[in-house]
Amino acid sequence: MIAGPGAAYICDDCLQVCNDILRDPTPFSPQALELASRPPVVVAAPPPLGEDRSTTTTTREPVRTVILELEQKQQGNTLILHRIQYYQDVFELQYLWIRPPFTAGFAFVPRIIFFLKDTTGAQWTGDRGGMILARPDLASGPNNAVYQGSARFRPLPSTGARTLTIRAADPLGQFEESPPRPWEFEITL
Structure with a gap:
């Protein structure tokens, strides 16, 4: 080995x-x-050796946590926004994605693409430094797969922001016969 x-x-x-x-x-x-064609294996890699863990955002305690527990379903997919955690210089959106299992031939787990906008006009796109993990232990049967993910964004929303609109899309869904609309959530800050 x-x-x-x-x-x-x-x-x-x-x-x-x-x-x-x-x-x-x-x-x-x-x-x-x-x-x-083998099923994907997703493992989170630890930070590199010698990295000072006290300066790593994800290992520090969050400054503030907002529990969301918001869920939307569409075309056999469910997205659950679990919580937002604010750190010193970034904020992290944690979610669960429940979907039909990927067919044989997928050698990776696609990520959800995010677009965030607050009431001050600030915008965040993509997913900077987040991760997604396969969670077969959470699946209720062979007809669904569960992925636990986090998406990290920088900089923090301004203190003047009152709401945060989160749009999320499954990039592979765009290739389906009737592409799904993006999920859309509005969160009061």
């Missing part, structure tokens, strides 16, 4: 398959396709 970050270990067989794929001149070799 080759030791990776945290509790990640890679066996010799997997290393050999990866090396074979890298050496194979064809772009879609049978080994590469077989590897891509």
Whole structure:
């Protein structure tokens, strides 16, 4: 076993398959396709060794926490906004995403794309430094998959902001026959 970050270990067989794929001149070799069809494994990597944890935003205690517990469903997908945590210089949106399982062939877990806007006109897009974890322990059966995620944004909303509008979209949903509308939440600050 080759030791990776945290509790990640890679066996010799997997290393050999990866090396074979890298050496194979064809772009879609049978080994590469077989590897891509395996279900995704999502693991959060710990901060690099030697990093001072006291200066890492995600390891400090939040300055303020706002519990949201807001839920919206559409086209077999559910997005639950759990809470917003304010830190010294960033804020983090924590959520659960419940959806049908991805079909074979997905080698990654797509992220939800966020667009936030407050009443002062400040805007935040994307997801800066967040993470998403597969949570099979929370799934109620084989017909759904659960992902626990967080999205981090900088800078903090101004103290004059009264509401925060959160729009969220599943980028892969745009390829469906009838693309879903983005989820939209309005939160009073």
